[in-house]
Amino acid sequence: MMKQDLKISLPVYKIGYSLAFIVILSCVHSVVYVNEIGPAIDGKMAVLTLVFCADTYLIERQSRRREVFRLYLIKNQYYAVLRRITVQIGYLTVISILAYGMFYWQKPAVLDEKRSGIFLFLLYCGVVFITIFFWSVLSVTVCNLLQSVWGGMGMLFPVWLFLVSKAGEKLLGVWNPFSYEFCEFSELTEWKWAAGKIITAVCAILLLLLQKKILEKRG
Known part of the structure; x- marks a missing residue:
């Protein structure tokens, strides 16, 4: 069962475009200091997660397995969806950590010795995990409610765009899901x-x- 969920959750094309995404991001987004790496990735991982997880359940319809899947008990369907979300969260967390390391080709400097590179990295790991967790579950939920992958992504993309904007920062302040991205380095701790x-x-x-x-x- 887990092997099948792995195959469904991580098809080759998803692995391909997600890896391409982090490579391009590390090339086009310049950073000067180490503390800029985490904020440079966090919001972008949200939109990647949104797209990556949109068809977690609806893939059954696209692959014509839906009628077979619906024969399962709701409990079994639920556990299957949970397994797929877990696999995707795990994979996206791993590549987000890989993305962090890729930014070091730019040779960023440490701004404050009191906040070591290890501290900033561990902080980033916790932050980006929450980001991926939230946007994966939100994407699956909205797409399933609308019964449309494109409809779900179309609804969530403007929400993401607002949250990462200056307007979202001003309106929501520290309650913004991307408050880490907007936080001044001196206020980090x-x-x-x-x-x-x-x-x-x-x-x-x-x-x-x-x-x-x-x-x-x-259903």
Whole structure:
């Protein structure tokens, strides 16, 4: 079962475009200091996740397996979706860490010795995991509710665009899901920006728990 979910969740074309995405990102987005690497990646990983996970459930329809899949108990369908989301989150987290390392070809400098490169990297790992977790579950949820991959992505892309914009920063402040991206380096260890990530993580957990109900309604 897990082998099948791996095959469905990580087809070759998804691996190809996701790797191309991080390579291009590390080439076109310049950084001067190490502390700029995390914020340079976080928001972009959200939009990659949005696209990557959009068909996590609806792939059944596209591959004509839907009628067979619907014969499974709702509980089994739910666990299958959870396994696929878990696989995708794991993969995207790994390539986001790879993306972080790729920025070092630009030879960024350490701005403050008190905040070591290891601290900044570990902080980034936690932040980007929450970002991927939230946007993967949100993408699956919206696409399944609309019963459309393109409809779901079309609805979520403007939301993402607003959240990463200056308007989103001003309106939501520390409650913005991308508050880490907007945080000044000097305020990083004040942790006010973490409010946005905490809310994001809580919302992701709630959406994950709702998947079973959505499957019952939409199937």
